[in-house]
Structures are given as C-alpha cells and as structure tokens.
Amino acid sequence: MSAHEMTTIDGCMHVLKSRDLRQALYDEAALMMEHALVNLHGAEHRARRNVEAKVFRKDVFLRYEKEVLPATLEETIAPYLEAGRGDLVDIGYRIMMNLTVDFTGIDRAERSAEETEELIRLLKEFSLAPALGQSRGDDVEDKKARIRAAMATFSERFLEPSIARRETLIADVEAGRLADDALPRDVLTMLLREREAIGLSEEALLQEGIFYVLAGAHTTIHSLSHAVHELLTWLDAHPEDIARLREDPFFIQQCVFESLRLHPSSPVARRRALCPVHLPEGEDIAAGDAVTANLYEANRDETIFGADAGSFNPRRHVEGKVAPHGVSMGMGMHACLGRNLAIGVEPRPGTSADDHQFGIVPLIVRALLQAGVRPDPEGKARKDETITRITWAEYPVLLRPEEALL
Ligand code: HEM
Numbered sequence: 001m002s003a004h005e006m007t008t009i010d011g012c013m014h015v016l017k018s019r020d021l022r023q024a025l026y027d028e029a030a031l032m033m034e035h036a037l038v039n040l041h042g043a044e045h046r047a048r049r050n051v052e053a054k055v056f057r058k059d060v061f062l063r064y065e066k067e068v069l070p071a072t073l074e075e076t077i078a079p080y081l082e083a084g085r086g087d088l089v090d091i092g093y094r095i096m097m098n099l100t101v102d103f104t105g106i107d108r109a110e111r112s113a114e115e116t117e118e119l120i121r122l123l124k125e126f127s128l129a130p131a132l133g134q135s136r137g138d139d140v141e142d143k144k145a146r147i148r149a150a151m152a153t154f155s156e157r158f159l160e161p162s163i164a165r166r167e168t169l170i171a172d173v174e175a176g177r178l179a180d181d182a183l184p185r186d187v188l189t190m191l192l193r194e195r196e197a198i199g200l201s202e203e204a205l206l207q208e209g210i211f212y213v214l215a216g217a218h219t220t221i222h223s224l225s226h227a228v229h230e231l232l233t234w235l236d237a238h239p240e241d242i243a244r245l246r247e248d249p250f251f252i253q254q255c256v257f258e259s260l261r262l263h264p265s266s267p268v269a270r271r272r273a274l275c276p277v278h279l280p281e282g283e284d285i286a287a288g289d290a291v292t293a294n295l296y297e298a299n300r301d302e303t304i305f306g307a308d309a310g311s312f313n314p315r316r317h318v319e320g321k322v323a324p325h326g327v328s329m330g331m332g333m334h335a336c337l338g339r340n341l342a343i344g345v346e347p348r349p350g351t352s353a354d355d356h357q358f359g360i361v362p363l364i365v366r367a368l369l370q371a372g373v374r375p376d377p378e379g380k381a382r383k384d385e386t387i388t389r390i391t392w393a394e395y396p397v398l399l400r401p402e403e404a405l406l
Pocket residue numbers: 016023025037038039049103212215216217219220223264265266269270327328329330331333334335336337338339341342343361
C-alpha cells in the first residue's frame with residue numbers, strides 16, 4: 001500500500017469530493033471518534049448528517065449572533081476588562097466553550113465558574129484524541145487512558161442529565177402536553193428525536209456529543225487567536241487600513257477568512273480508497289491506499305492566491321471557484337456543518353450589514369477590538385509547536401477600551 005499527497009487546491013478538492021475515498025484521519029482516535037459523524041461514510045453518514053443539519057439553519061445562527069453571543073461575550077469579557085488584561089487563548093476558551101455546549105445540547109446545570117473550568121479541562125483531554133496518530137509510541141497508552149477517563153466524566157456529569165431532560169421534554173411533546181417549539185434547538189435534541197430512525201447507539205451518542213464540543217470549540221478558539229494576531233500585526237504595518245476597519249462592516253470578516261486560509265485548524269485531511277481511484281491530477285490510487293489532502297499547502301497555492309500566497313493580506317481578491325479561506329472548512333460530504341455559524345457567509349456586492357451573517361469568530365474579533373485589545377508588552381506570546389496543528393498556547397493581551405481602534 002502506498003501513500004499519496006495532494007498539495008494543490010484542485011488536488012485537495014478532488015480528494016475531498018470523491019465518494020470512493022473514506023475518512024481516515026481519525027483511525028488512531030477510534031476509541032473516541034469511530035462513530036462520530038466525521039468518521040462515517042455512505043448511507044449512515046448521509047442519514048445522520050441530514051438529521052443534524054436541521055439545527056444548522058439561518059434563523060438559528062442569527063439568534064446565536066444577535067442574542068446568545070452578545071450576552072455570553074459581555075459576561076465572559078467583563079472580568080478581563082476589569083483587570084485590564086488577560087490571555088487571548090483563555091478568553092477564547094471561555095466564550096466558545098459555553099456557546100458550543102449550548103449548541104450541542106449539553107446543559108450547564110450550575111452555570112458556575114467551576115463547571116466551565118471542568119468543561120474546558122475535558123475539552124483539552126478530548127483534543128488529545130485526533131492527534132494520537134502523531135503521538136510518540138511510548139505515551140499513546142497513557143493518553144488513551146486519560147481520554148477514556150474524560151469520556152466517562154463527561155458522560156456522567158454532563159451528557160446523561162442532558163439526555164434525561166430532553167427525553168422528558170420530547171415525551172411531553174409527543175403526548176401533546178408541550179408545544180413542539182418549546183423543545184431546545186440543539187443537536188442532541190434533534191438526534192434523540194430521530195434516534196430509532198437512524199439507529200443511534202449509546203456509544204455513538206456519547207462520541208457525537210464529544211465530537212461536537214471538539215469540532216465547535218477547539219477550531220474556533222484557535223482561529224480566533226490567529227485572526228486577532230494577524231489583524232493587529234497588519235494594522236501596525238498598514239495604519240491606513242484603520243479607516244477601512246472603521247468604515248467597512250465586512251473588513252473584519254475578510255481578515256478572518258484570510259487568517260483561516262493561512263492557518264487551517266486541521267493542516268491536513270486524510271482519506272482511504274475504497275476502490276481504485278484515478279485523480280485528474282494524474283495520480284492512481286489503489287484500493288486501501290491512503291491519500292492526504294494537504295490543506296495548509298493548498299491554501300498557499302500561488303496559481304490561485306497569487307505570488308504573496310504565503311503572507312496575510314486582507315486586500316487579496318480571490319477569483320472563481322475558491323473560497324477566500326481556501327479549503328480550510330473542508331468540502332464534499334464532510335464539508336464543515338458549522339461553517340456559517342463560525343465564520344458567517346461571504347458578503348456579495350450589495351449585501352446589507354443589517355441581516356448579514358458575520359459568524360461568531362469575526363464578531364468576537366470585533367468585540368475584542370472594541371475592548372481595545374493589543375499584545376501585552378510585558379507578556380510573551382507562545383505557540384504550541386508540539387502538535388502538527390500550530391496554535392497559540394498563550395497570547396497575553398491588554399484590554400484598554402479608551403484606546404480602542406473601533
Ligand atoms: C473556524 C472554525 C472551524 C473550522 C476551521 C472547521 C473546520 C472543519 C473541517 C476542515 C471539516 C472537515 C473535516 C474533514 O473533511 O475531514 C469540518 C467538519 C465538521 N465541522 Fe467544522 N470547523 C469549524 C467550526 C465548526 C463549528 C462551530 C461546528 C459546530 C457547531 C462545526 C461542526 C462540524 C461538523 C459537524 C463537521 C463534520 C461534518 C461531516 O462529517 O459531515 N465546525 N470542520
């Protein structure tokens with residue numbers, strides 16, 4: 001069996017769109033991800049995705065943008081504003097953790113600081129799983145034990161009570177005691193309503209709940225810190241764009257797309273051939289062969305993004321079939337379901353800012369700019385280079401609303 005790698009936009013698109021190639025990135029993480037949506041294929045994947053997609057509607061997203069996010073932001077940023085400083089990664093964890101568990105359908109019964117801390121701790125333990133394939137052999141068993149322990153805690157403390165509450169509500173709706181629109185609009189409720197129809201086991205329900213927390217929170221947190229860093233660095237070098245930041249309501253979203261292109265939260269996607277596959281780029285993939293779609297490299301494809309493809313430039317115009325964020329949100333059957341929630345919809349000429357979907361990451365960046373975010377000269381930002389997806393591990397910032405650019 002041989003391995004293949006695609007490093008161009010066209011090559012990656014073909015890999016991601018081929019139905020004869022199945023998910024292979026999470027083979028080592030089977031203990032936590034075997035039954036998660038992103039690891040399913042064919043009819044099973046389609047049936048599950050169709051059920052979950054019902055929650056990913058424009059009206060649900062706009063409610064998150066206009067009601068849920070502003071309240072969460074205010075509550076989360078307040079202590080940092082009072083202190084005048086904080087850590088960007090830390091702030092991201094606190095905002096996104098609560099939003100994501102809400103969207104997934106995990107109740108925070110206490111809404112206490114300790115409860116949020118525990119969820120963040122669990123999220124960090126879960127994030128060990130997708131990287132197991134790149135772990136050194138000697139610590140794999142130790143990491144697996146930590147993941148299993150975190151799964152058990154999550155199930156007992158968070159998932160089981162959330163399932164029980166929703167099952168009671170669903171029974172009330174079915175008996176006519178409660179109106180249908182009184183049910184929570186989250187992924188867990190949707191899955192429980194269709195549980196028999198799509199044959200969802202307990203293990204699958206647990207893995208799906210965990211996958212959503214990971215897919216929703218982890219990706220956005222790291223996209224947020226990259227975007228703030230790139231934007232502040234750009235404005236330092238191009239102070240003339242501060243006027244654009246103030247006048248163009250879509251500029252921040254454009255910066256988030258550009259940052260996401262350079263920093264895909266997963267640098268690669270991986271698939272395995274179910275039968276012989278011929279890729280238009282000339283590669284022949286034998287059944288059983290693995291194919292890597294190198295999203296990081298493809299997003300730097302100079303034939304698509306120009307000679308300066310390797311650098312951050314929010315003035316860039318990308319023509320044609322490719323999104324401004326490249327292939328960072330995936331494509332084909334596993335294309336990110338949370339895309340519009342996370343980064344919004346691409347504005348078109350004539351788009352009005354009033355009912356535009358900006359996405360949670362651009363809106364958080366805006367709120368941080370309004371809070372006067374800037375790197376703390378006394379702190380030292382540090383990247384986590386121990387994993388294949390390079391992220392900011394620490395990013396100390398000052399929050400000075402009186403010096404805000406917005
Ligand atoms: C900036 C933030 C995000 C990034 C960069 C991102 C990226 C991705 C990528 C690359 C994939 C495809 C994986 C593959 O092909 O193997 C994916 C799938 C997925 N994402 Fe996201 N994602 C983000 C935010 C979210 C959010 C907020 C949610 C949910 C609330 C979400 C839910 C999902 C789901 C459910 C899938 C699996 C879809 C399927 O297998 O059919 N994502 N995401």
